[in-house]
Amino acid sequence: MSTLDNMASSHSGGQLPTRTACVGAVAGSAGASVEQSPIDLSDPSSFAEGFPHHWFAALRHERGLYWQAQRDGGGFWVVSRYGDLKEVCCNPELFSSQVAGVSVIDAAAADPSFTRSLMINMDPPQHAKYRAVVAGRFSRRKLGSLEASIRRRAAEIIDLAVSRGGCEFVNDVAAELPMQVICELMGVPQQDRRYLYGLSNRLIGFDVGFTNSPGTARGAAMEMHAYAQQMANERRRRPGDDLMSELLTGSVDGENLTDEQFNAFFLLLVIAGNETVRTAASNGMHLLLQHREQYHALVADPSLLPAAVEEVLRYEPPVMQFGRSATRDTELAGTHINAGDKITVWYPSANRDVDFFEDADRFDTGRANNHHLSFGVGEHVCLGSNLGRMELKIFFEELVARAPVVSLAGSPQRASSTFINAIKQLPVRFF
Numbered sequence: 001m002s003t004l005d006n007m008a009s010s011h012s013g014g015q016l017p018t019r020t021a022c023v024g025a026v027a028g029s030a031g032a033s034v035e036q037s038p039i040d041l042s043d044p045s046s047f048a049e050g051f052p053h054h055w056f057a058a059l060r061h062e063r064g065l066y067w068q069a070q071r072d073g074g075g076f077w078v079v080s081r082y083g084d085l086k087e088v089c090c091n092p093e094l095f096s097s098q099v100a101g102v103s104v105i106d107a108a109a110a111d112p113s114f115t116r117s118l119m120i121n122m123d124p125p126q127h128a129k130y131r132a133v134v135a136g137r138f139s140r141r142k143l144g145s146l147e148a149s150i151r152r153r154a155a156e157i158i159d160l161a162v163s164r165g166g167c168e169f170v171n172d173v174a175a176e177l178p179m180q181v182i183c184e185l186m187g188v189p190q191q192d193r194r195y196l197y198g199l200s201n202r203l204i205g206f207d208v209g210f211t212n213s214p215g216t217a218r219g220a221a222m223e224m225h226a227y228a229q230q231m232a233n234e235r236r237r238r239p240g241d242d243l244m245s246e247l248l249t250g251s252v253d254g255e256n257l258t259d260e261q262f263n264a265f266f267l268l269l270v271i272a273g274n275e276t277v278r279t280a281a282s283n284g285m286h287l288l289l290q291h292r293e294q295y296h297a298l299v300a301d302p303s304l305l306p307a308a309v310e311e312v313l314r315y316e317p318p319v320m321q322f323g324r325s326a327t328r329d330t331e332l333a334g335t336h337i338n339a340g341d342k343i344t345v346w347y348p349s350a351n352r353d354v355d356f357f358e359d360a361d362r363f364d365t366g367r368a369n370n371h372h373l374s375f376g377v378g379e380h381v382c383l384g385s386n387l388g389r390m391e392l393k394i395f396f397e398e399l400v401a402r403a404p405v406v407s408l409a410g411s412p413q414r415a416s417s418t419f420i421n422a423i424k425q426l427p428v429r430f431f
């Protein structure tokens, strides 16, 4: 039995997959079944107890690439190594974001006519034209003007939680800052922000334990669509100095954005701006609670925080995977890929690749040369990476200044998702 089989069986509660079953599962699209597969990576419950790092370590070591069959008869390739992830993401002509979108595991939850309008699901040259419409707002220089207001908000949120002696960290603290920041940037009025946050959660399944149903997601998408439409109508009448007003004057190929395109931008920014930073902040707090000596070091010397933020992102990346589709027959990691095959790239696995990170399984806030892939790479590299990094750095700076002592006040509750690597609840006390 291979290491991979051993690891898989320990992750799946001792149920031993046979060697033939694993080989069958790896051989390609045909013939593999979910029952034979050691871990079902299309099942959110496979992540209920955390990202299966041990299983991925064996996958990286033994073969790099793995075929995951799905119950509906389809399936997808699992890319586990750092170099292979880069190869896929930096080759959009061969590995398309557009053909089947980037949510290849949970495709049924999305409405294809709408998801096509999201720039994350586009290929060059169309993608670059859409990205250019918003990219300016996310440059470091432009974002610099937000620093003072982000710091003020972070301080208020943390002060409130600390004054109560404790909190449920995910919802009371970590969720609040990114929601306020992205809504501020977009010009969403204060009274509507929690509503949009709720819709964003429903869209990716956060409210229902991350086991999303197509109905829930589509309903939330429709509501968000309607909200964006209303906002577009209002901003056309009375433009402001916000991102959404700017979008309405933006153009692609000399044409202003249509309502559909505007709504797609709106939805993408609300979701991407909320879920990721909340998750990174919660994962960071959880990791630092598990490595208290490193938290104390940050309290003593906050100049260590930029490196600590990068290590949190490397060690427990908020986004687990995105997908692509092969546009023609090709080879990856020595394996034949058929045209049309779906491919998923797994950031938490690439970030633990021992060929790129020394002592990769060690959480080390002092790590240097931390070139993790948590923000992706290539054409679609995260548009909000500067903003996300800035929010996280300020957030933890204000936290260590205001809460030198933090401890767990109950059991953390993880979310089950094939997409977001999140904790749903993290009770903490500040004494």
Ligand code: HEM
Binding pocket: 089, 097, 102, 119, 120, 121, 131, 182, 268, 269, 270, 272, 273, 274, 276, 277, 280, 317, 318, 319, 322, 323, 374, 375, 376, 377, 379, 380, 381, 382, 383, 384, 385, 387, 388, 389
């Ligand atoms: C810690 C925080 C974040 C993480 C880990 C993260 C992760 C990612 C990743 C992995 C991608 C690549 C998608 C692909 O290759 O298909 C991406 C794209 C994207 N992210 Fe983020 N993100 C974060 C924060 C944000 C924020 C704050 C925003 C703000 C709006 C944002 C907006 C976007 C957008 C618009 C894209 C699509 C870019 C494109 O298609 O060109 N992200 N993000």
